[in-house]
Amino acid sequence: MSNPVRVLHVVQRMEAGGTQSLLMNLYRHIDRERLQFDFLVEYTRPQFHDTEIERLGGHIHRTSVREDYNVPQFCRQLRALLKTHPEYRIMHVHPYTIGAFALPVAQRCGVPVRIAHSHNNETVRNLAYLPKLAMQRLYARHATDLFACSHEAGEYLFRGRPFHVIRNAIDTQAFRADAATRTLVRRELGLDAGIVIGHVGRFHEQKNHRFLIDTFSHVLAREPSAMLLLIGDGPLEPDIRREISHRGLSGHVLMPGTFHDISRIYQAMDVFVLPSLFEGLGMVAIEAQAVGVPTLVSDTVSMETRVSPIYARMPLQAGPEAWADRILDLANMPQAHTDMSVYIRRSGYDAAETARAMQDWYIRRWEETQ
Known part of the structure; x- marks a missing residue:
């Protein structure tokens, strides 16, 4: 040719x-x-x-x-x-x-x-x-x-x-746990202290942001220094910003938009949460695990995203309070922020x-x- x-x-x-x-x-x-x-x-x-x-x-x-x-x-x-x-x-x-x-x-x-x-x-x-x-x-x-x-x-x-x-x-060389990058990105985003709950996704009904905000309010009640990091853009962004403001959460929620170097941004998270109403796969859940971030997804997300030992799945029907309990458990996993690349490659990703x-x-x- x-x-x-x-x-x-x-x-x-x-x-x-x-x-x-x-x-x-x-x-x-x-x-x-x-x-x-x-x-x-x-x-x-x-x-x-x-x-x-x-x-x-x-x-x-x-x-x-x-x-x-x-x-x-x-x-x-x-x-x-x-x-x-x-x-x-x-x-x-x-x-x-x-x-x-x-x-x-x-x-x-x-x-x-x-x-x-x-x-x-x-x-x-x-x-x-x-x-x-x-x-x-x-x-x-x-x-x-x-x-x-x-x-x-x-x-x-x-x-x-x-x-x-x-x-x-995903690029397993780019998506890999790195302690120095984690410290640097948290400092860049002003997230030096407290548990950081992260999410990456378009502001769209499918992604179920309101459930995530409900869940985070329960986390915050037990961890007053906790932060919610929402990465993305989309048609519902103004509505979600109003909801956050109405509930008095603005000081604990960061919405910095989208990033070309998204692999760095995952490093700042302590737990990644994906409470989607449905997903064909849920690629972001695989990216988060690759970077060593404990990951909690709804049971509507494909089981094919389960690629590592730092993964958990819950029904949305369990409710925001139960989700908050599970998030706080995951934040203390001993395997968090360790190299997961072998699991990613073994799973074919x-x-x-x-x-x-x-x-x-x-x-x-x-x-x-x-």
Whole structure:
């Protein structure tokens, strides 16, 4: 091959999220002289990973479908893109919502390898619930290959059809416990004293921030110097800030936004908490364990995130007070902040290994189309 194989990834946006972290971890580890990633996004505004994508040699194709909801225009734009870029013989789609429309267009344009990827095991039950169910039914119909981040996510979306599990792998060299970094980051964030309860996730109904705030209030009642560290952004951020202020917790909650060096930020935490209503996997739980942070997740999070001895799982029905009790127990685990990389690699979540396997798969599938 004189030119690298180019894979077109279709994503909502390249924000600081789990799907995007997987893609960037793979992108950093592939041989980019043989394989390149390009991205079709659903927003026109700049996004979190844009600079790095362009530095690595990727192209970003922007549409406005999430801004104006003009699906016919999106389909025309995609059709024009695929006709002017015949090198896209592999299209890898990540959101089922736009995928229900993108995959039929790709099939009509003659794209021979069309991947539908499942990243969740449930759907928020709001006004969009029924239309989303319809899109889920259509999603895989025009795909040639089915991927999922976990067995639960694949079974939820693909309903009995065979699929491959692609683990949301992480860089085990970057995500590793380091005492000096822990001390430095806590000082940078003003978290020198007290237990730090941490969470990484978009401010979205799925992530269940209000339950986390309820839980933290019980922790604070027993540990008056405790702090809650909320990393992320999203549509519910203003509502969560109001809730924190209304409950008089502002002096104990830190919301510094998003970080490119998120592996450093985990180091500051004493316990990581993920009380999600649902998760396809819950990659952040694996990242936290890799850094040696005791991790507590809801029982709606996939069991495939259990990769180390510093992991615990609880039903949300147990209530915030019981969760607070478990958090305080975990904060005293003797194995906290020790090297967990052997557990991560043994569980198949090492980015370098996953990238090699995915690179071989993409190139083999591309060669089969010649």
